[in-house]
Amino acid sequence: MGAAELSAGTVRPNLAEFADTVRNNGAGWNLPSAMADWGPLILRRLRTVWERCWPILRWCLPGTLALVLISGWAAYFSGGMAAVVGWLALVTAGQTLAPVSLMALLAHALRTRHFSRPMQVTFGLAAVAFWPALWGFGILTITFPFSLGTSSPSATVRLPSNEELLVGWGGDSLDTNYHAAYPDQRWAYDLLVEPAAHGGRDLADYGCYGTPVVAPAAATVAMAVDGLPDHMPGKASMDIKHPAGNSVALELHTGTYLLIAHLQRGSVLVERGDQVEEGQPIGACGNSGNTSEPHIHIHHQRQNPRGRPLNFSEGLPLYFRDHDGPPMPEGGLEVRDQKIVLTGATVRHAADTPAEIRAPLQ
Numbered sequence: 042m043g044a045a046e047l048s049a050g051t052v053r054p055n056l057a058e059f060a061d062t063v064r065n066n067g068a069g070w071n072l073p074s075a076m077a078d079w080g081p082l083i084l085r086r087l088r089t090v091w092e093r094c095w096p097i098l099r100w101c102l103p104g105t106l107a108l109v110l111i112s113g114w115a116a117y118f119s120g121g122m123a124a125v126v127g128w129l130a131l132v133t134a135g136q137t138l139a140p141v142s143l144m145a146l147l148a149h150a151l152r153t154r155h156f157s158r159p160m161q162v163t164f165g166l167a168a169v170a171f172w173p174a175l176w177g178f179g180i181l182t183i184t185f186p187f188s189l190g191t192s193s194p195s196a197t198v199r200l201p202s203n204e205e206l207l208v209g210w211g212g213d214s215l216d217t218n219y220h221a222a223y224p225d226q227r228w229a230y231d232l233l234v235e236p237a238a239h240g241g242r243d244l245a246d247y248g249c250y251g252t253p254v255v256a257p258a259a260a261t262v263a264m265a266v267d268g269l270p271d272h273m274p275g276k277a278s279m280d281i282k283h284p285a286g287n288s289v290a291l292e293l294h295t296g297t298y299l300l301i302a303h304l305q306r307g308s309v310l311v312e313r314g315d316q317v318e319e320g321q322p323i324g325a326c327g328n329s330g331n332t333s334e335p336h337i338h339i340h341h342q343r344q345n346p347r348g349r350p351l352n353f354s355e356g357l358p359l360y361f362r363d364h365d366g367p368p369m370p371e372g373g374l375e376v377r378d379q380k381i382v383l384t385g386a387t388v389r390h391a392a393d394t395p396a397e398i399r400a401p402l403q
């Protein structure tokens with residue numbers, strides 16, 4: 042029903058009369074009969090209210106969308122936690138506000154058969170805001186806008202295991218490191234031990250499972266989590282309640298933190314407040330948290346991850362020393378003959394590297 046029809050003498054429902062009817066009939070009131078009498082009147086009243094509010098409401102949606110987009114893109118250039126919050130606002134708006142707006146527009150257009158100027162503006166903004174929603178599916182993803190040149194301090198530490206490690210994901214670009222789209226995991230690594238990436242459903246078939254994990258640097262334990270189950274490998278666990286699973290956070294002398302995640306249940310050997318030496322065992326590789334197969338996830342961030350949601354931190358550069366590969370080894374994968382082939386670097390800690398030639402934390 043359009044506004045013109047309403048203004049041309051539509052009978053307005055009298056809600057006070059409706060309330061009196063309910064009161065006076067008391068126990069003898071017949072609900073189906075009352076709804077048949079008053080239902081259409083209430084609907085018409087709601088439509089009237091809607092039509093009166095619509096001139097204001099129709100600019101609320103594009104206004105909100107524009108605000109989110111502007112603040113998000115402003116934060117893109119601001120750095121620090123403002124950038125993190127802006128980024129998360131963009132992604133959240135893309136996943137919630139944009140699809141809701143698009144559906145509301147579609148419903149309104151079908152009802153009114155009219156595509157007004159506010160609707161055109163809203164549609165354009167919602168289409169732009171929808172873009173970050175695609176990132177979750179790996180479509181048109183972009184790197185979180187922190188750069189190696191301007192992010193400090195970086196950390197240069199030893200590898201978190203003495204085993205030969207295959208870099209599943211690592212590096213500065215999305216080609217080699219899917220983590221690069223996430224604020225806190227901007228320069229994270231996923232490290233595996235062969236055999237890996239074969240899709241098997243038995244944890245024991247993965248080389249990483251149970252491999253000792255060591256402290257990559259002397260540090261204070263800021264967080265230690267244990268007791269979460271190791272999930273069946275070969276498929277994404279989708280454990281969004283405990284994404285890091287059993288994990289250890291180490292506070293470095295720079296006041297920044299290493300987060301080591303997905304450890305084996307019952308393997309964590311340290312507690313919050315402990316001082317650990319470089320190379321000291323702290324747990325074992327597992328498959329707890331949000332993961333698809335046993336691997337060691339490690340990243341460097343500015344804020345203490347204890348009690349803080351994942352992603353809500355500034356990621357910082359992380360380099361490895363004491364091995365024969367590059368300081369920031371890269372990962373990557375290809376699909377050949379419908380099989381995943383890991384194409385990342387292989388690195389191994391050089392046990393006998395003299396301490397005096399090790400690069401300090403930067």
Ligand SMILES: [Zn+2]
Nearest residue numbers: 229230231338
């Ligand atoms: Zn990871």
